[in-house]
Amino acid sequence: MSVIKALIFDFDGTILDTETAWYEAFREIAREHDIELTLETYGQCIGTSLHVFDPYDYLITDQKVPMDREMLHKDVHSRHTRMMAEEGIRPGILDYLAGAKQLGLRIGLASSSKRSWIDKYLAQLGIGDYFETIRTAEDVELVKPHPALYELALQDLGVQPNEAIAIEDSPNGARAAAAAGMHYIVVPNPVTTFLAFDGEPHRLQSLEELSLQALLDGIAAK
Known part of the structure; x- marks a missing residue:
């Protein structure tokens, strides 16, 4: 029997859906140049660094979009900022955070993003105080899918x-x-709902589908 003592959250796409806006920003620009940036292609960089797939290099070098990296970077970030203005915390997250605190569970965050990015949005969402530890890209040599962030x-x-x-x-x-x-x-x-996951993980459309206590009971029963 597993006795659960902690929850560790990813950030981008999990707590706040920043990822759909990134993909849409790149896809908009690609389409303006008659290029179709598929989710299968772009999805390689979701949840990790740009070392696996760099959409900037892809558009500039591979697809010959007539922009330098600085110009493309500004355009992408401008579009992303506009889209994120309408984005809120994902359903069920607050209930899980509050529930974990009430149950005395430890709460952490492990993200492949930079700390400044995480701090910015945690402050906007007003949830930073829930996390006892926050580990980000600056803390490790290898980000996800390497386990180092979670191990720390x-x-x-x-x-x-x-x-x-x-x-x-x-x-x-x-x-x-x-x-x-x-x-x-x-x-x-x-965005990530269309990507292939290894094995058959416990998958939810929203944390609202399953209470924290039901999740803990299910794991304890295994």
Whole structure:
């Protein structure tokens, strides 16, 4: 029987859907140049760094879009900012955070993004105080799907891998949690729902589908 002592959340796409806006921003620009940027192609970089697939290089170098990287970067970020103005915290997240705190569970965050990015949105959402540890790209040599981010968060919280649940939205994030030896569930967003996940993970359309207590009871019963 597993006794769960901690929840560790991914950020982008899990707590706040920043990922759909990134994809839509790149896809809009690509279409303006008669290029179809498929989700299958773009999805390689979701939940990890741009080392696997760099959409900037793809458009400029491979597809010959007549823009330099700085110009493209500004255009993408401008569109992303506009789209994110309408985005709120994903359903069920607040209930899970509040429920975990009430139950005395440790709460962490592990993200492949930079700390400044995370801090910006946690402040906007007003949820930063929930997290006892926040591990980001600056803390590791390899981001997800490598398990290092989760391993550090587990160490910080003083729990074993089988005593923690990762909340993820992407295949790369799920691979990182699995490699760290954790329990995990996936709650895909409108972009990652079309990506292929390894195995048959516990998958929800929204955290509102399953209460935290029901999740804990289900894992304890295994």
